[in-house]
Amino acid sequence: MTTAVSPQPRILGVGTATPPHSYSQQDVLDAFGIEDEKIISVFQNSAIERRFLNLPPVDGYGRRRMETQGELLAKHARWGVDMGSRALLTCLDDIGAKRADIGYLACVTTTGFLTPGFSAKLIRELGLTPHTRRLDVVGMGCNAGLNGLTATADWAAANPGRLAMMVCSESCSAAYVFDGTMRTAVVNSLFGDGAAAVAMVAGEPERPQPGATVLKFASYMIADAIDAMRYDWDDEAGKFSFFLDREVPYAVGAHAEIVIDRLLEGTGLRRSDIAHWIVHSGGKKVIDSVNVNLGLTRHDVRHTISVLRDYGNLSSGSFLFSYQRLLEEGVARRGEHGIFMTMGPGSQIETALVRY
The missing domain is CATH 3.40.47.10 (Thiolase/Chalcone synthase)
Structure with missing residues (x-):
C-alpha cells in the first residue's frame, strides 16, 4: 500500500504595511522629554535609526498624554486591522490573486487581546467569503510568525491548489508603558509598529516569480x-x-x-x-x-x-x-x-x- 505524500507548500508572495509616521530615536526621546542619560544611551545604542509608531496623543500643553489600558487596546484593534488589511491586499496584488481566492486566513498578534480576533475582523473588513477557514495566534510573541506559518503551510498542504494566507499585525506602541524605569525603556527603545502578510499554495505548478x-x-x-x-x-x-x-x-x-x-x-x-x-x-x-x-x-x-x-x-x-x-x-x-x-x-x- 502506497502512502500519499502531501504536496509541499510554496510561498507565493509577501506584503507589508506600517503606520504613516516614522520617528528617529531622538524624536522619541524628545517627544517624551527623556533626560536620563542611561535611558538615552539605551535608545542611541540600539542599532535602530527609525521606527514607525503610533505615539500617544498630545495634551493641551503640547505633551504626550499617557494612554489608559483601554485606549491602548483600542489602538491595537484599530491599527491592527488597518495595517493587516493593507498588508494582505498588497500581498494579493503581488501575486495577482483576488480576495475570493482566499480559503484560509491565520492572523498573528501579541500587542493586544480581542474577541473576536483579527481573523474575523479582516474577513468582515475585506469582504472575504464567510466560508474562509480562520485561526488566531495570540500572545506567543516574536516567534509566533513561524508558529502561524506552520499552521498555514499545513492547511495549504492538506488543500492543494487553494490559497492560504497569514497576516502578522503588531501595534507594538499599544503595549508601551512610560514610567521612567530602565525596564520599560528597553522595550520602548526597541519595538515598532507594522504588519506583514504572506500567501501560500501547494500542489500548483511553480510560477515564474521567486518564492520559497x-x-x-x-x-x-x-x-x-x-x-x-x-x-x-x-x-x-x-x-x-x-x-x-x-x-x-x-x-x-x-x-x-x-x-x-x-x-x-x-x-x-x-x-x-x-x-x-x-x-x-x-x-x-x-x-x-x-x-x-x-x-x-x-x-x-x-x-x-x-x-x-x-x-x-x-x-x-x-x-x-x-x-x-x-x-x-x-x-x-x-x-x-x-x-x-x-x-x-x-x-x-x-x-x-x-x-x-
Missing part, C-alpha cells in the same frame, strides 16, 4: 528561561507591561545550534549549505549572539540588520520584512536553501527550512 518552498519546521523551548520575556500587570500604571530579561540574547544564542541541527537532521544538508538566512530582528545583542553561535557573518543577516535599523523590532512579522528584502535583492537562485529563524517568549526558537 517550505520543507520542514523545527522548534526548541528553553524551559529554564520561561520568564525571560513576559507581560506583567502593572498595578501602579494600570496596564500591562512587557519585560525583557537582559540575559535573553545569550540564552537564545546558546541554544541556536540545537534547533538548527534538529532542523537539518535527515536532510543531508549542513549549515554551510544554507545560502540565505532570515533571522528575526530581535535586537542588536540577539543578532550578534546568534551570529557568534552559528558562525554567521553580518552579510548573512544583512536583511535582519537593515530591518532592525529601519523599523525596529516588529515582533512576529519581522522575519517577513527581511524575507521581502531578500526577494527584492534578487539574489536567491532556484535550488538554493534558506532558513527562517524567529525567537520569543517561552523562551522559544522557531525555524523553517526552505528551498528557493
